[in-house]
Amino acid sequence: MNDAANVTPVPVTFFPDYRATNPYQTLLYENLGPAFKAEPGTIEDALALQKASPGKPLLFHLHWEHAVFTGSGEPQVVDRFLDDISRFHSAGGKVIWSIHNLRPHDGHKSNANDDLQSGLSKMADVLHLHSLPAVAAARDELDLTERKIRVISHHNYEGAYPVFPRKAARAELGLSGARMVVLCPGRVAPYKQPHELVSEFLKAASPEDRLIIAGETARNFDFTLPSDARLIHREGFATPEEVGRLHAAADFVVLPYRASLTSGSAILAATLGRAVIGQDTPGLRDVVAPPSTGIIYQNGGLADALHNALDEEAETWAERGKAAAGLARARNQLAIAATWRDVMNSLVRKDYSRLGGP
Structure with missing residues (x-):
């Protein structure tokens, strides 16, 4: 029998870190269990971790991709980010892209934003959406590879906010x-x-x-x-x-x-x-x-x-x-976390390509 205390967790670097204003990421990652250890960081952080642990499975989980932009020089920012994603992937890392929105909330979708989403659609190993209606809408705007799509529901917020009469x-x-x-x-x-x-x-x-x-x-x-x-x-x-x-x-x-x-x-x-x-x-x-x-x-x-x-x-x-x-x-956090574990485990298995993955 495996002892959970002896499990070496697979590192998960997630970006951006919005935990201070939205408990979504906190609730997602704290329920994964001992097999995965999620920490906030950039793609550069994930590359550094990869360099320090060659041959070890590593995951990079991108959420609101619009956070990649830092202001001026958007095309250069996108090119550099996608180059880093490519290097991470080539060295054995796996990339999950959770598509929360199709465009920034300010409604502005630049050419650089289009390039970023197009690149991620090709490079990510998993394209995560929260619902079937979201998949249908995303198909209208993005070139999604069907076998990469995973639908995992957005969990509820039980325990994150107090309840008052x-x-x-x-x-x-x-x-x-x-x-x-x-x-x-x-x-x-x-x-x-x-x-x-x-x-x-x-x-x-x-x-x-x-x-x-x-x-x-x-x-x-x-x-x-x-x-x-x-x-x-x-x-x-x-x-x-x-x-x-x-x-x-x-x-x-x-x-x-x-x-x-x-x-x-x-x-x-x-x-x-x-x-x-x-x-x-x-x-x-x-x-x-x-x-x-x-x-x-x-x-x-x-x-x-x-x-x-x-x-x-x-x-x-x-x-x-x-x-x-x-x-x-019904959006039970533990049940949804179990689905996330299945997806992440499939990514780090050596035979993932034979199981219908990217």
Whole structure:
């Protein structure tokens, strides 16, 4: 019998390191078990580790690839990064690319960005997507090699955020007198259409309804709320405690994205027992099961969706939140980590090429 304590773990270098603002990577890697040891680092770090341990299996796991860009000189940055990926691969390393988005959240997709994604599509050993809707959308924009694709669901966020009673959360936030409370969480950026959301909310809301927009405002994005008591802007990064409290106080979460390949915000809302309304995107199609766990509307349907949602009773949305939490529990972290272990084990096995791998 193998003793887990004697296992020499396979190093996994992951980039970028977003653990400080998003528990996704923390929850993914801490559940892998003793066979893999994940540490943050660049491709240069992975190459240095490879040089220090020749012949040993090594993995490089790339997430939000847009972090490769450092500002000016984008084509040179991309060329250098892809050259390093090629060297890592040629020396026996294996590369996993988790495709979280098809384009940066600012909506700008440069030629260099296209070159980066094209290169990664060819060089990565595994192309990871979180859902079948995401695979279908990615196929429309990227030249994906079918045998490299692996679909592994986005895990839930159980244990990452505290859970508060609704009444207590509202009292602490000064919302005890509110009727319906709507939460739009996360970074305030153009792709979330915050100006449109505010405008349509003010048309549909009663004097006792409240919209909370909580998150840091994207750089160079001009966002100022009108002077209206129904609007609350909680600027800046929210602590886990604040995230939990805001969701507890809300009746539902609104995610009016123009585009979303994977929606961690929708999975977080479901984990914390809140249903979602949002535009029809692959990310929301993966999470929301209308009408039982939320509402998905077509492009241009935000006004009607908000109006209808605010016309419903809080109890209706509470039932949807319970149903959403039930589906979120199926995104079990240990079960999903087991699938990740299978993929990573297949990459480090010498006979991977005979098993249908790249």
